[in-house]
Amino acid sequence: MKKSIIILICVILSSCVEISSGYTISQPLNKYTPISSQKYDVTYSVSYFANRLDIIGANSETDFRVKIAEKLKKTGLFSKVTYTSFENKSDYHYHFKIIFNAPSVNEEMPVIYLSGVTMLLIPAWETASLDFSGIVYFKNKEIYSSSTPEIIKCYWWLPLIPIGIIWNDWFAMQHVENKEMNYVINKLSDFHQRAFINK
Amino acid sequence: MRRLQIALQFTIIFVSSCTSNYYEDFYSSYEQPIEKCDVLKKTSPQIVEIEDLSMLPEWEAKGYCVLGKSEFEGKWQSRAWAVDHAQKIGASHILTYFQNTYMKLQNTPMSVPVANTTYHTGNIYTPNHNISYSGTSTSYQLANFAVPEIYATWKQIAIFLTPIKNRPAFGVEFDEASRIPGATDSPVKIRLVYNNSIAEKNGIKIGDEVVSINGIRIKNHKELKKFLSNEEIKIIEVRHEKKHYYFNMCHFKFMC
Numbered sequence: 001m002k003k004s005i006i007i008l009i010c011v012i013l014s015s016c017v018e019i020s021s022g023y024t025i026s027q028p029l030n031k032y033t034p035i036s037s038q039k040y041d042v043t044y045s046v047s048y049f050a051n052r053l054d055i056i057g058a059n060s061e062t063d064f065r066v067k068i069a070e071k072l073k074k075t076g077l078f079s080k081v082t083y084t085s086f087e088n089k090s091d092y093h094y095h096f097k098i099i100f101n102a103p104s105v106n107e108e109m110p111v112i113y114l115s116g117v118t119m120l121l122i123p124a125w126e127t128a129s130l131d132f133s134g135i136v137y138f139k140n141k142e143i144y145s146s147s148t149p150e151i152i153k154c155y156w157w158l159p160l161i162p163i164g165i166i167w168n169d170w171f172a173m174q175h176v177e178n179k180e181m182n183y184v185i186n187k188l189s190d191f192h193q194r195a196f197i198n199k
Numbered sequence: 200m201r202r203l204q205i206a207l208q209f210t211i212i213f214v215s216s217c218t219s220n221y222y223e224d225f226y227s228s229y230e231q232p233i234e235k236c237d238v239l240k241k242t243s244p245q246i247v248e249i250e251d252l253s254m255l256p257e258w259e260a261k262g263y264c265v266l267g268k269s270e271f272e273g274k275w276q277s278r279a280w281a282v283d284h285a286q287k288i289g290a291s292h293i294l295t296y297f298q299n300t301y302m303k304l305q306n307t308p309m310s311v312p313v314a315n316t317t318y319h320t321g322n323i324y325t326p327n328h329n330i331s332y333s334g335t336s337t338s339y340q341l342a343n344f345a346v347p348e349i350y351a352t353w354k355q356i357a358i359f360l361t362p363i364k365n366r367p368a369f370g371v372e373f374d375e376a377s378r379i380p381g382a383t384d385s386p387v388k389i390r391l392v393y394n395n396s397i398a399e400k401n402g403i404k405i406g407d408e409v410v411s412i413n414g415i416r417i418k419n420h421k422e423l424k425k426f427l428s429n430e431e432i433k434i435i436e437v438r439h440e441k442k443h444y445y446f447n448m449c450h451f452k453f454m455c
Contacts, residue, residue, distance in 0.1 A: 129277030147246035149279035194385035
């Protein structure tokens, strides 16, 4: 409770309004209902690269593992979803590659300095990005892949402070991560449906 | 004058900090002569992650030609810029892969000035007076701390593909049947819609599912292949891909 209140205060005081640039269309997760004999076991692995470990709302590799497993199960296509390392992949394997890139501390300092000294009167911004890819391996051979990028812009500007209460770091990151996961898993599910399941 | 100078300084800091994030060493790229390539002006390019360049001939065999190649290295970069570039040059697909990945966790040292305030009290004794005094003095010193960051270098390569100039009359191309052993045949989908074609003018989009052609129901790739060997496309009926939960599945009929 205390931790969440501190995070909330930090988020509001940061006055940063985060807006995603719309490279990825927001969409719900597709659900399928194949008969049980058409369900397959799948293993998956996650490679997560992030240059900053202190971004509020950014998922860790463990969070991604859990969320991806939940979403794969929700598609209804698989009888069993198991996490494994990439080296120990099964005959039917999904590998997810996630790259999160926030500005480094040295890049960030002039922007923060500027907005601080001018009391947020001059609009300043910085840009982060999240690339999410899913690759399908069948018998150790790559047979399909889908990837989607997203740019997240963080604005510091006085008139935008009220919006920042809602469109803050945590909310924007969760929104972007969720829509990218949905997009890629929908693409993989669609491929799985076309390739393996008789409609 | 002083104010103007300060404003100018801020503007320089602002512009340099906000524009230096990505553009400075973005792409070193080359673009091919495009006589044999079909440049698509309106594209929503698809990103395909490949393992290495050995997969490129497979794509060329599918009827694509390389419109350009870009590579960037040394910094973290998003593929969003590759998407922008693909839209600019009119590519339909982007093949990407990584080379020479190197990562290391490091602590970036930072320091901020911290005020150190001390409170003084005391007495001054003279033969006739006894004076008490009190006050504060502030000095500043640098407090050092470290921010954990991951230093990474890699080369990311993007190859921009577009179909070879050989437009079908109706302006659509269909996706391929699955080549996975044991896989069942699936409904036919639209893989590509050409600019200024009959299909584009009538609103057919990439990902639409083919229902019938010239009034004959097409259930899978086998039926499509049989049909195309005998007849030309005159009427095509498609079912739009369901993209948003608030859109219903709908049918449209188009005539040429």
